[in-house]
Amino acid sequence: MRLALSLLAALALSAPATAQTAPDPTDWAAVSTAARGQTVYWHAWGGSTATNDFIAWIGEQAAEEGVDLRHVKLTDTADAVGVVLNELQSGIESGGSVDLIWINGANFASMKEAGLLFGPFAQHLPNWRYVDTEDKTVETDFTVPTQGYESPWAMAQLVFVYDSADVETPPASAAKLLQWAHENPGRFTFPQPPDFLGTTFLKQMLIELTDDTARLQDPVGDDYEEVTGILWDYLDQLEPLLWRQGRAYPETGPRQFQLINDGEVDIALSFSPGEATTAIENFELPESVRTYVLEGGTLGNASFVAIPVNANAHAGAMVVADILLSPAAQLRAQTPDILGYGTVLDMEKLSEEDRAAFAELDLGIATLSPEELGTVLPEPHPTWATRLAADWVARYGVAD
Amino acid sequence: MLRPLPLLTTLVLAGPVLVGLIGAVLPAFGYLVPGADMPFSRALDWPGLTRALGVSVFSGVLSTLGALGLATLILAGWHGTRPFAWLERALSPLLAVPHAAAALGLAFVVAPSGWLMRAPATLLGWERPPDLLILGDPFGLSLAAGLVAKELPFLLLMMLAALGQVQAGSRLAVARSLGQGRVAGWLKTIFPGVYAQVRLPVLVVLVFGVTNVDVAVILGPTTPSTLSVQITRWMTDPDLSTRAVAAAGGLILFAATLAVLAAWIAGEHVLARLGRAWVWSGHGLPERAARGTGLGLATVSAVMVLLGLAALAVWSVAARWTFPDLLPEGLTLRSWNRFGPEMLATAGDTMLLAVAATLVSLVLVIGCLEAEVRHGLTAGQRALWLLYLPLLIPQVTFLPGLQLLPLSLGIGPSLWLVLLGHVVFVLPYVFLSLSGPFHAWDPRFAQVATGLGASRNRVLWRLRLPMLIGPILTAVAVGMAVSVGQYLTTLLLGGGRVTTMVTEAVALASGGNRRAIGVWGLGQALAALLPFALALLLPAILYRNRRGMRHG
Numbered sequence: 001m002r003l004a005l006s007l008l009a010a011l012a013l014s015a016p017a018t019a020q021t022a023p024d025p026t027d028w029a030a031v032s033t034a035a036r037g038q039t040v041y042w043h044a045w046g047g048s049t050a051t052n053d054f055i056a057w058i059g060e061q062a063a064e065e066g067v068d069l070r071h072v073k074l075t076d077t078a079d080a081v082g083v084v085l086n087e088l089q090s091g092i093e094s095g096g097s098v099d100l101i102w103i104n105g106a107n108f109a110s111m112k113e114a115g116l117l118f119g120p121f122a123q124h125l126p127n128w129r130y131v132d133t134e135d136k137t138v139e140t141d142f143t144v145p146t147q148g149y150e151s152p153w154a155m156a157q158l159v160f161v162y163d164s165a166d167v168e169t170p171p172a173s174a175a176k177l178l179q180w181a182h183e184n185p186g187r188f189t190f191p192q193p194p195d196f197l198g199t200t201f202l203k204q205m206l207i208e209l210t211d212d213t214a215r216l217q218d219p220v221g222d223d224y225e226e227v228t229g230i231l232w233d234y235l236d237q238l239e240p241l242l243w244r245q246g247r248a249y250p251e252t253g254p255r256q257f258q259l260i261n262d263g264e265v266d267i268a269l270s271f272s273p274g275e276a277t278t279a280i281e282n283f284e285l286p287e288s289v290r291t292y293v294l295e296g297g298t299l300g301n302a303s304f305v306a307i308p309v310n311a312n313a314h315a316g317a318m319v320v321a322d323i324l325l326s327p328a329a330q331l332r333a334q335t336p337d338i339l340g341y342g343t344v345l346d347m348e349k350l351s352e353e354d355r356a357a358f359a360e361l362d363l364g365i366a367t368l369s370p371e372e373l374g375t376v377l378p379e380p381h382p383t384w385a386t387r388l389a390a391d392w393v394a395r396y397g398v399a400d
Numbered sequence: 401m402l403r404p405l406p407l408l409t410t411l412v413l414a415g416p417v418l419v420g421l422i423g424a425v426l427p428a429f430g431y432l433v434p435g436a437d438m439p440f441s442r443a444l445d446w447p448g449l450t451r452a453l454g455v456s457v458f459s460g461v462l463s464t465l466g467a468l469g470l471a472t473l474i475l476a477g478w479h480g481t482r483p484f485a486w487l488e489r490a491l492s493p494l495l496a497v498p499h500a501a502a503a504l505g506l507a508f509v510v511a512p513s514g515w516l517m518r519a520p521a522t523l524l525g526w527e528r529p530p531d532l533l534i535l536g537d538p539f540g541l542s543l544a545a546g547l548v549a550k551e552l553p554f555l556l557l558m559m560l561a562a563l564g565q566v567q568a569g570s571r572l573a574v575a576r577s578l579g580q581g582r583v584a585g586w587l588k589t590i591f592p593g594v595y596a597q598v599r600l601p602v603l604v605v606l607v608f609g610v611t612n613v614d615v616a617v618i619l620g621p622t623t624p625s626t627l628s629v630q631i632t633r634w635m636t637d638p639d640l641s642t643r644a645v646a647a648a649g650g651l652i653l654f655a656a657t658l659a660v661l662a663a664w665i666a667g668e669h670v671l672a673r674l675g676r677a678w679v680w681s682g683h684g685l686p687e688r689a690a691r692g693t694g695l696g697l698a699t700v701s702a703v704m705v706l707l708g709l710a711a712l713a714v715w716s717v718a719a720r721w722t723f724p725d726l727l728p729e730g731l732t733l734r735s736w737n738r739f740g741p742e743m744l745a746t747a748g749d750t751m752l753l754a755v756a757a758t759l760v761s762l763v764l765v766i767g768c769l770e771a772e773v774r775h776g777l778t779a780g781q782r783a784l785w786l787l788y789l790p791l792l793i794p795q796v797t798f799l800p801g802l803q804l805l806p807l808s809l810g811i812g813p814s815l816w817l818v819l820l821g822h823v824v825f826v827l828p829y830v831f832l833s834l835s836g837p838f839h840a841w842d843p844r845f846a847q848v849a850t851g852l853g854a855s856r857n858r859v860l861w862r863l864r865l866p867m868l869i870g871p872i873l874t875a876v877a878v879g880m881a882v883s884v885g886q887y888l889t890t891l892l893l894g895g896g897r898v899t900t901m902v903t904e905a906v907a908l909a910s911g912g913n914r915r916a917i918g919v920w921g922l923g924q925a926l927a928a929l930l931p932f933a934l935a936l937l938l939p940a941i942l943y944r945n946r947r948g949m950r951h952g
Binding site for chain 2: 258261262287393396
């Protein structure tokens with residue numbers, strides 16, 4: 001009987017709740033009233049246990065505001081995009097199954113262009129007043145203006161991770177990396193494009209090698225071959241010096257960390273400056289691991305959340321986006337043994353107390369300070385990422 | 401009342417497959433998914449297609465040949481001996497281990513920085529593991545080896561069950577009396593009968609080998625990957641029109657699978673012809689070598705999987721553990737504290753779904769079998785093919801369609817859809833485990849009972865079912881294990897909202913966190929094993945005062 005009851009309960013849960021009309025983001029009181037009692041399905045990558053734990057903590061905060069937050073763990077953000085697209089095509093224009101997406105630049109560009117996103121809402125969130133809109137790229141995503149259709153929640157910057165027990169002076173430019181690979185064949189690799197981290201490596205190397213970085217801010221054009229030729233020449237030289245002579249690649253960033261831990265490679269990539277410290281805390285990397293950035297700076301961008309236009313709980317999703325911007329959540333995200341993500345807030349705008357809490361934060365053994373992180377390079381237009389990844393797959397990803 | 405059940409069962413099995421195929425064909429030819437321009441030519445133009453398809457087919461066929469050959473050699477050479485009993489005991493629990501967990505464990509054992517290499521590394525003081533391409537080799541050899549290790553227990557148990565129906569003892573006795581060796585005699589007299597019984601399961605293994613995703617993504621090559629893995633990539637591409645390319649790829653894979661099946665069946669004929677010639681020739685086999693190879697390889701494969709599981713168990717309690725240490729620096733319960741509570745919560749949902757899917761299947765199966773007895777609605781060989789239909793069509797071909805088509809009718813992903821999907825895959829296994837014992841039940845019991853005035857329902861409820869409680873519980877356990885292992889079904893039909901242990905485990909596997917995989921993988925294996933343990937225990941308790949029933 002209990003079994004039957006709980007089965008019924010499980011089935012009842014899956015029944016779509018009555019769809020509500022989207023509230024007006026400018027009227028926050030109405031939003032937070034509407035949010036009470038809503039269930040928010042947040043579709044976010046589930047491959048990192050640290051992130052999953054953080055999202056669970058956000059869920060506890062949301063519960064205090066009457067929002068039931070559920071993390072739908074994706075292996076790929078595009079899964080959520082596909083769900084939204086499928087639903088809209090089948091005429092499900094409200095009460096959809098995705099309420100909030102942790103979205104990346106390429107998916108944001110395509111969803112915004114196709115009109116799949118709800119907004120603008122971000123600048124109306126109460127905690128938006130703390131956001132650093134001056135120095136941090138929180139209002140463009142891969143050169144595409146966000147216009148309030150997505151809300152930032154963490155800053156990311158490409159860092160290189162190395163084992164200081166094996167590497168004395170890590171190679172801090174494309175040319176030095178090639179030289180180092182010559183001296184240490186089989187000790188470097190990158191996640192296989194189209195994985196976003198692998199694709200970021202391609203973009204970073206292109207920026208390192210090209211003379212005209214400004215060109216990358218505009219969409220790919222007829223001069224693609226001209227602009228990228230230098231990158232492929234470079235990779236042709238690098239490939240045979242990679243781990244497994246480039247015949248196999250790690251699937252994702254975390255897998256690459258595992259290769260360092262297993263002693264298979266010495267240098268890896270991360271898009272989160274604090275990730276290495278967190279991994280050391282979690283026993284996932286040797287204690288001798290450190291991070292560094294390239295001399296000319298590295299790519300950086302913000303992580304965003306967006307709300308699909310046909311979401312079931314717009315109000316609840318906005319409340320969650322707002323919680324993500326709260327000083328408490330941002331502080332927790334930046335704590336190295338929890339997540340180690342950079343904050344999107346402007347220290348100047350915070351209260352005395354919050355500012356002190358951020359200042360006291362010990363970033364951890366393998367995390368660079370904001371000064372050490374150096375120049376943040378702007379992301380190229382999203383068309384470059386797509387084209388580079390596809391081109392890489394055609395050149396290196398399908399034959400040896 | 402029972403008459404409509406066989407038809408209903410047919411609908412439950414064939415309906416979703418048909419709907420799924422339609423949902424795959426339409427987008428592949430440019431319908432349903434807007435913006436998809438010539439999906440078929442895009443799939444065909446993918447530069448990795450030839451290699452990806454080649455690796456899929458090669459590793460699939462090789463693993464099936466390997467698992468079948470090995471299972472045959474062991475049965476032929478060792479059935480009824482003490483090493484066989486030991487091997488059977490070591491292999492059976494492996495059936496319940498989820499593919500992804502087994503593959504991840506195996507990967508850690510055989511990698512150049514893995515457990516096996518760490519022994520010489522520690523002794524010889526290597527600081528770095530050799531840069532060898534063992535995992536993900538371009539021909540898919542390690543993928544094939546992993547599949548053999550995982551499919552061997554399944555085929556072995558299927559063949560063992562079939563042995564009972566071919567008078568193995570007397571056949572072998574005749575062969576031996578004609579001077580045949582043990583292995584040669586078994587191959588000549590018993591194998592044809594056994595193979596006829598397990599032919600469909602072998603074909604299922606073949607299709608799984610060619611089209612699986614969860615093992616190939618861990619052990620298979622990446623430049624390019626197998627076609628099934630590439631199809632799942634297309635399904636998750638940011639460019640949404642690529643979904644149609646995935647559907648087209650699914651159909652290409654389906655066509656290739658059909659070709660492989662046709663080639664396999666042609667191969668059966670050739671082998672049968674050669675076999676007959678061999679039987680008439682009276683030639684034997686190098687018996688010692690054959691027996692040694694069989695036992696040796698089977699032991700290696702069992703040991704590797706068990707080592708992999710042991711590795712996962714150690715990882716789940718490991719503190720820092722780097723190359724070339726054989727064991728972690730320390731032990732900690734942190735991973736269990738961190739992932740355990742969530743796992744237990746998910747385990748409840750997983751079991752609930754498994755119980756529901758198995759009960760639905762059980763009712764349908766018993767209904768069909770009883771209808772067969774009462775109304776003579778016999779399921780012929782054709783019906784058996786139908787039963788295997790969901791297992792013989794690549795999941796990556798029809799599951800995306802099964803998600804897409806209801807969606808275009810306004811039916812979103814839901815627990816109901818997931819339940820239906822699970823029934824589609826659970827039902828065949830329940831049917832296969834139960835039909836043998838059901839038919840083998842002595843009809844004279846029923847005749848006696850009817851003579852005493854019992855109705856047919858009373859015979860069913862008071863005699864047939866209670867006496868078959870052992871096989872029924874086994875069927876339930878098999879069904880639940882199948883349900884617990886459903887990955888793509890749960891993921892696609894549940895739209896990500898229905899989480900079970902396997903969807904969580906595979907999501908974590910994408911991050912490669914061995915500690916988390918250790919906790920989840922062990923949890924999932926336990927979830928699948930528990931019903932088997934109960935199936936063994938319950939009859940022993942229920943029939944503690946009925947000696948004749950204990951081994952029934």
